[in-house]
Amino acid sequence: MSNSFISSITPPTAGEIACFFIFRERHILLDRDQIPQLHMVEEIGLTAVRQQYLGHRNATHYYAAEVAADTIPPAGMTFHKLRGTLTQLPEFQFWMAGRAVQVLEWDKNHQFCGRCGAIMKDVGYERAKKCPDCGLFNYPRISPAMIVQVTKDGANGREILLARSHRHPPNLFSVLAGFVEPGETLEECVAREIREEVGFSVKNIRYFGSQPWPFPNSLMVAFTAEHDKGEIELNTDEMAAADWFTADNFPIIPPLPTISRQLIDDFVENE
Ligand SMILES: [Zn+2]
Incomplete structure (x- = not known):
């Protein structure tokens, strides 16, 4: 991962164009072999079931978004197995896509507290969730x-x-x-x-x-x-x-x- 990438959970306030790593399960959406550059996923007719801001490198912002398993890709775009893009995407983008899918899966798999079953809440100041009932913390796991x-x-x-x-x-x-x-x-x-x-x-x-x-x-x-x-x-x-x-x-x-x-x-x- 390049040292110049700044990880963050706080997206820019202006709706700037950004790289969107859009996943349908573990398949990534590519626009003619490129990562889609968008303001938001809705502009290509998709609905995100979850979205996480990842951070930025220089002036480029990066988002991870997940769409439903039955989503049909927009015209000209295709979902690809992530592993197959290892030698296809520029290396920085491949590692960013790997970061994106892991953050999405963490978000999806930790909606409920593993100890008491309550709905977890984002802590807001870092990428972590906390149980409002029993206080259990959860961070993306590696x-x-x-x-x-x-x-x-x-x-x-x-x-x-x-x-x-x-x-x-x-x-x-x-x-x-x-x-x-x-x-x-x-x-x-x-x-x-x-x-x-x-x-x-x-x-x-x-x-x-x-x-x-x-x-x-x-x-x-x-x-x-x-x-x-x-x-x-x-x-x-x-x-x-x-x-x-x-x-x-x-x-x-x-x-x-x-x-x-x-x-x-x-x-x-x-x-
Ligand atoms: Zn709990």
Whole structure:
């Protein structure tokens, strides 16, 4: 996400033209492959069932809006699966769309207090809801997950661990990833996931970078690590395959700008 984006819940007072991320469930409305530029969703004949102001970057304002599941797109416009727009939209707009859909889903899924069932109220000064009866707060939730580049010295040079889970398309291999458990540090998560999925230990765990991943609400925290002890012992409940690869012998790998690809490219560059 660009540093120049200013997150805010307070829209501009004048009805300025803005980028509207309009979702029908998890499908985003595009106007000939572009994010619609509008004053309000009603001007293209749509009705928003919920809307959230996201903030601005320079003079451009951004809104998230949800329309009903049976909404027919306006002429010339189409709803697209968000994931499919990853390599189609400009990168900043894709990450903004991911922010938009997560804010909308949070708003939709937290209309009632999870503790007492009362109708939640927006607190008004930040993106949060509070129960007027029992005082429970609710903020947009993200689920941290670690993702890791594991390397070692092999017979033919430096090697990287690439694996395929059962939910990946055939032949697509990537680095390992997994959700952080309550009470666990990120580094503990890295070591645990590798132990659970491929059965060996790692050392020299170092931070690499992070990336929001809106499927559905992850924050991917990326690390590099080196193989320490043990051979690959595949957990076949979770993983379909895992192996060591040299940079000249790769299977199909994820596209940029995913952080998994950034980790793999980093290995290739340091090879
Ligand atoms: Zn409550």
